[in-house]
Amino acid sequence: MATTPDRPGCHALDASLIERLHAVQQRHGYLPRAELQQLAVAMQRPLSDVMGVASFYHLFRLVPPPLHRCVVCRGTACFVRGAERLEVGLRQSLVAQHGVERGTASRGRRNS
Numbered sequence: 001m002a003t004t005p006d007r008p009g010c011h012a013l014d015a016s017l018i019e020r021l022h023a024v025q026q027r028h029g030y031l032p033r034a035e036l037q038q039l040a041v042a043m044q045r046p047l048s049d050v051m052g053v054a055s056f057y058h059l060f061r062l063v064p065p066p067l068h069r070c071v072v073c074r075g076t077a078c079f080v081r082g083a084e085r086l087e088v089g090l091r092q093s094l095v096a097q098h099g100v101e102r103g104t105a106s107r108g109r110r111n112s
Helices: 010-028 033-043 047-056 077-081 083-098
Strands: none
Touching: 010 033, 010 047, 033 047, 077 083
């Protein structure tokens, strides 16, 4: 059942879908495609609706997360204290030692 803004109850269905997506991600650490397909069937919605919501929100992961993740603060205070230099050094080290480029994961998804 596709929802549209003028359709009664569409916001409740979207809220319910988001809650269910959160529950799936809690269990697995990401949203496996098989789980998304089962959710679509259970909610009687097209898979495209479920995938659309899952891919719209940046907090949902569609691929398994790496075991290790490195994030550098880019706020003003961090920038003033040298975050850019730190990021450049980390990036060079990760590429040299593990072959990991920015925004990618190493083989076996161990580092990101």
